Amino acid sequence: MRYEFDLARSFMKSTRNKKHYHPHIRLSILGIAVGVAFLIFALSIYDGYVKKIETIIFSFYPQITLQGEIPPDESNVEIDDNFLLEEKKDAGCDKVCGGQVILEDKTLSSLGNLTFQKFDLKQYEDIKTKLQSIKGVKQISPIIFEEADFIYSYNDGLKTVSAEGPLRVLGIQLVQETFVPEIQRTITDKSLFKALQKSDACRALVSEELYRKIFPGPLPDSIKLAADNKKITLATKRETSQPGRIVELTIAGTFKLGMHKISENMLITSLENAQRIFAMEQQATFVGVSLDDPYQARRITDKIKEATVDDHLLIYHWMAVAADMFNSLAFYRKIVIVVLLMSILITSFNIYTTLNIMILERKKQIGILMSMGIKKASLYRTFVIISQIEASIGTSIGILAGVILGYSFSDYLNRSLEAFVHIQEAGTVLQVGTAVFIFCFVCLLCGLTALWATYKGANLDPVVALRSE
Numbered sequence: 001m002r003y004e005f006d007l008a009r010s011f012m013k014s015t016r017n018k019k020h021y022h023p024h025i026r027l028s029i030l031g032i033a034v035g036v037a038f039l040i041f042a043l044s045i046y047d048g049y050v051k052k053i054e055t056i057i058f059s060f061y062p063q064i065t066l067q068g069e070i071p072p073d074e075s076n077v078e079i080d081d082n083f084l085l086e087e088k089k090d091a092g093c094d095k096v097c098g099g100q101v102i103l104e105d106k107t108l109s110s111l112g113n114l115t116f117q118k119f120d121l122k123q124y125e126d127i128k129t130k131l132q133s134i135k136g137v138k139q140i141s142p143i144i145f146e147e148a149d150f151i152y153s154y155n156d157g158l159k160t161v162s163a164e165g166p167l168r169v170l171g172i173q174l175v176q177e178t179f180v181p182e183i184q185r186t187i188t189d190k191s192l193f194k195a196l197q198k199s200d201a202c203r204a205l206v207s208e209e210l211y212r213k214i215f216p217g218p219l220p221d222s223i224k225l226a227a228d229n230k231k232i233t234l235a236t237k238r239e240t241s242q243p244g245r246i247v248e249l250t251i252a253g254t255f256k257l258g259m260h261k262i263s264e265n266m267l268i269t270s271l272e273n274a275q276r277i278f279a280m281e282q283q284a285t286f287v288g289v290s291l292d293d294p295y296q297a298r299r300i301t302d303k304i305k306e307a308t309v310d311d312h313l314l315i316y317h318w319m320a321v322a323a324d325m326f327n328s329l330a331f332y333r334k335i336v337i338v339v340l341l342m343s344i345l346i347t348s349f350n351i352y353t354t355l356n357i358m359i360l361e362r363k364k365q366i367g368i369l370m371s372m373g374i375k376k377a378s379l380y381r382t383f384v385i386i387s388q389i390e391a392s393i394g395t396s397i398g399i400l401a402g403v404i405l406g407y408s409f410s411d412y413l414n415r416s417l418e419a420f421v422h423i424q425e426a427g428t429v430l431q432v433g434t435a436v437f438i439f440c441f442v443c444l445l446c447g448l449t450a451l452w453a454t455y456k457g458a459n460l461d462p463v464v465a466l467r468s469e
Contacts, residue, residue: 004378007369008385011362024354025386029394031347032446036398036438037405039340044406044428045413046336050329052426054294056259057318059186060170060266062143062288063297064304066127067314068117118283123311127287130307136300138292141180142284144171144274167210168266171274171284172196180288183268187255195252196270204232204249204273207263208256219254247276258424294318344442348449351390355383355453380454387450391443399435403428 012025021029121142128140147168172179174197187193187205195203208219215230230251249269257263275281291300297317305315319326359366366379406428414426 004382005385008382008389011358011365011382012386012389022354022358024357025390028347028351028354028390029397031350032344032391032394032442033397033401035340035344035347036395036442037401038343039337039438040399040402040430040435041405041409042336042340043333043434044403044430045410045426046333047429047431047434048406048410049417049423049426050326050333051429052258052423053325053329055185056257056262056423057322058182058294059257060145060181060183060262061318061321062181062286063291063294064289064301064315064317065143066119066287066289066304066308067285067316068119068312118280119286121282121284124284124287127308127311127313131289131304134300134303134307136292136296136303137289139175139178139180139290141173141175141288142271142286143173143180143288144169144271144278144280144285146274146278146285148278166265168262169274169277170266170268171271171277172268173271178290180290182290183255186257187253189253192253192255196268202247202249202269202273203252204267204269205253205255206232206251206268207266208254209260209264210266211251211254213264247273249273256424258426260424341441345445348445351387351446352449352453354390355386355450358386359383359453380451383454384447384450387446388443391446392439395439395442399430399438403430406430 012021020026119142124142131137131140145168147166149166170181170183172181172183174193178184179193184190184193192205196205206214211219214232232249232251233246249267255263255268257266269277271284275283289300289304291297297319301315301317308315369379410426410428414424417423
């Protein structure tokens with residue numbers, strides 16, 4: 001096998017300059033590299049956007065939710081799969097600026113205009129015990145995710161300013177150093193999470209968009225923001241027969257979710273603070289379940305339904321909400337792969353031509369080898385080795401170039417596509433499995449092309465080959 005490898009390297013060298021590869025070999029490698037580079041570039045950008053969408057969903061919505069049953073008179077309400085991504089009109093929040101902010105609760109509504117019964121936390125421990133025995137369940141915790149129209153008002157020391165607008169409040173609970181939903185995907189500063197759980201003060205995280213609506217000036221870093229000790233006062237007012245509730249929150253930091261439609265009016269605080277804001281003592285909007293593998297949500301949901309059959313719960317998984325969207329994205333991804341693989345397929349014909357030219361140029365050497373007793377199988381292996389060297393070099397260069405292009409143009413593409421997909425700061429994601437598949441596909445394709453091209457050379461008449469010049 002060693003002499004076949006050496007023979008392949010010798011055949012690949014130019015007949016004029018033995019130090020360099022033949023120009024046709026270099027052209028084949030370049031063709032493979034260009035095709036693979038564009039394929040990797042397109043897929044890394046595409047997978048980056050899909051990963052960002054997944055991260056956004058998991059950052060505010062549990063992978064599985066357990067909710068109270070819908071009252072009988074509302075049992076015919078249908079769930080809109082797109083309610084998580086709906087945009088609501090902002091009725092004047094842009095008028096709010098620095099100082100204290102007072103939010104008077106104007107109308108309280110449940111998420112997505114659905115009216116579920118609140119989850120009674122008295123049964124939470126029993127439910128938690130049942131779910132912990134199910135394989136694949138990573139974490140369980142109660143969550144409040146409510147939206148309301150508020151009257152914003154603040155006093156900057158000179159005058160009182162007020163405005164109206166919606167506010168999304170996500171109340172979360174720390175369990176084993178992590179949260180459900182998995183907002184760690186969005187907020188990487190762990191100190192911010194710890195600040196939410198401190199009992200000496202009520203704290204909250206606000207989206208960068210909401211912070212800019214409330215406070216004037218540039219967005220400060222987390223250290224400066226903590227030193228400023230800015231506060232938000234939430235004064236709820238539901239009905240005149242009920243006493244008002246006032247919750248004062250210190251802004252511990254800001255976050256950027258990555259989708260303006262959702263985060264423009266979003267606030268994250270502890271479960272206890274959210275309960276006080278919405279008068280939901282010993283209640284939650286739902287119980288969230290985090291999984292080891294989010295894409296096993298359908299199977300685990302069935303297991304949870306079996307375990308909680310007597311608890312009268314409504315159980316949903318994230319794939320039911322976003323299945324159509326992710327199925328469409330997967331279909332488009334396949335189209336991208338097929339279209340770009342066609343360019344690599346075309347390149348394989350270039351390899352066929354290259355090997356044919358090589359066989360014609362090396363006909364006399366092949367005749368000498370055949371007269372010395374070289375077997376056809378050795379000739380086949382020699383030219384397959386040539387094709388695999390071309391494929392390996394070209395694919396490696398293409399993968400590297402595609403990744404570099406992806407990282408170089410990701411910011412530009414984010415700015416260009418933000419108006420169409422409403423996703424901010426999507427990164428570049430190269431899936432190892434995709435790169436391995438492309439590498440193996442190119443090598444296989446080049447190998448088959450080499451076998452096809454070598455058939456003519458392996459069946460040459462040695463006498464005719466020796467007479468050639």
